[in-house]
Amino acid sequence: GAVVSQHPSWVICKSGTSVKIECRSLDFQATTMFWYRQFPKQSLMLMATSNEGSKATYEQGVEKDKFLINHASLTLSTLTVTSAHPEDSSFYICSARDRGQAISNYGYTFGSGTRLTVV
Amino acid sequence: SQKIEQNSEALNIQEGKTATLTCNYTNYSPAYLQWYRQDPGRGPVFLLLIRENEKEKRKERLKVTFDTTLKQSLFHITASQPADSATYLCALGGYSGGYQKVTFGIGTKLQVIP
Numbered sequence: 001g002a003v004v005s006q007h008p009s010w011v012i013c014k015s016g017t018s019v020k021i022e023c024r025s026l027d028f029q030a031t032t033m034f035w036y037r038q039f040p041k042q043s044l045m046l047m048a049t050s051n052e053g054s055k056a057t058y059e060q061g062v063e064k065d066k067f068l069i070n071h072a073s074l075t076l077s078t079l080t081v082t083s084a085h086p087e088d089s090s091f092y093i094c095s096a097r098d099r100g101q102a103i104s105n106y107g108y109t110f111g112s113g114t115r116l117t118v119v
Numbered sequence: 120s121q122k123i124e125q126n127s128e129a130l131n132i133q134e135g136k137t138a139t140l141t142c143n144y145t146n147y148s149p150a151y152l153q154w155y156r157q158d159p160g161r162g163p164v165f166l167l168l169i170r171e172n173e174k175e176k177r178k179e180r181l182k183v184t185f186d187t188t189l190k191q192s193l194f195h196i197t198a199s200q201p202a203d204s205a206t207y208l209c210a211l212g213g214y215s216g217g218y219q220k221v222t223f224g225i226g227t228k229l230q231v232i233p
Contacts, residue, residue, distance in 0.1 A: 006162070034221070041127070043225040044163070044208070093162045107153050107165030108221060115160065 002028050002098035006111025013084055013118055021079045021114045023094035029074035030096035034108070035067075038091040050077040084118040091115055121147045123224035125209050131230045132199055140194040140227045142209030147222075149211035152185055152192050157206045157226065166207075167194075199231045 003026040013019050023033055031052045036044040048069050049057040056069035066088075068080040077096075081088055095110040097103065124143040132138050142152070151170045155163035169176045169185045169192070176183045182195040196203050209224040 004162075032219075036223075041225075043123075044223040046220065046222070049220075091160075095162070103151075104168050104170070107155070107168055109165070110155075110162030113160065113162045 001106060002096070002101060002109040004030075004094060004096055004109045004111045006094055006114060008114055009112060010115040011117070013116070015085055015118055016083055018080055018082045019084055019116060021081075021092055021094075021116075023077045023079070023096070023111050025075045025096050025098070025109075028096075028098035028100060030077075030098070031074060033071060033077040033094055033096045035069065035077075035079050036093045036095065038093060038113075044093065047079075052077075081116065084116070086118045089116055089118045121145070121211075121222065123147070123209060123211060123222060125224040125227045127225045127227065129228040129230055131232060134199060134201060134231050134233050136199055138196040138199045138203070138229055138231070140207050140209075140229065142192040142194065142224055144190050144211055147190070147211055148187075148213065150213040151211075152183075153210040153212060153221070154181075154183060154192075154194050155208040155210060155223075157208055159206075163208055163223075168212075196229075199229075201231045201233050204229055204231050 005024045033050040035047045038044045047062045050071040052071045058064045071077040093113040095108045122145045153168045154166045157163045167183045180197045184193045206226040206228045208226040212221045
């Protein structure tokens, strides 16, 4: 089945620094990837839709200058949290869908997530 | 505004019993509804998808029903096992602004007691 690899699995950074999170589709090409954020005991909130070769589409309330998304190839999307602050500490997860497989049988494939802690 | 409601309180059941989880939604006409399993500190894992024109779907010990009139989906796990303990997420899928979008509920934490 489709596999999405996400790195790093956890990161601790100092306030004011930037952190890059990578999301790779290992065995399929993903023209579209999705980035979510999940706070404790809350639902996954879609932050943005990453489109290969074009600009990402951000959800309302998500600062595009703070959360930079780059989808430079069909298998890689990156999320960079710029000038991170403690309130950015959260669980970030990416997902993609292998369009070669029926959504009915496989749904969306998620990465294992990145736990970001800003101190 | 669109709203997805899942019982965010934990559901405790005895091993071997059937677990039933509920997903209600408002102000939404999804093309399909999905159920995912999420373990602590991990990304969700796809379980089942049911389309708006389907009433019921089964996969091994799992069964999903979808009532678009009631705007509700029920997710059943029969013969539950301790390994089924996890948080189960309901997700609605459809098109918004010209592109596909999936919106998640908060999830229900299931604890199967041996």
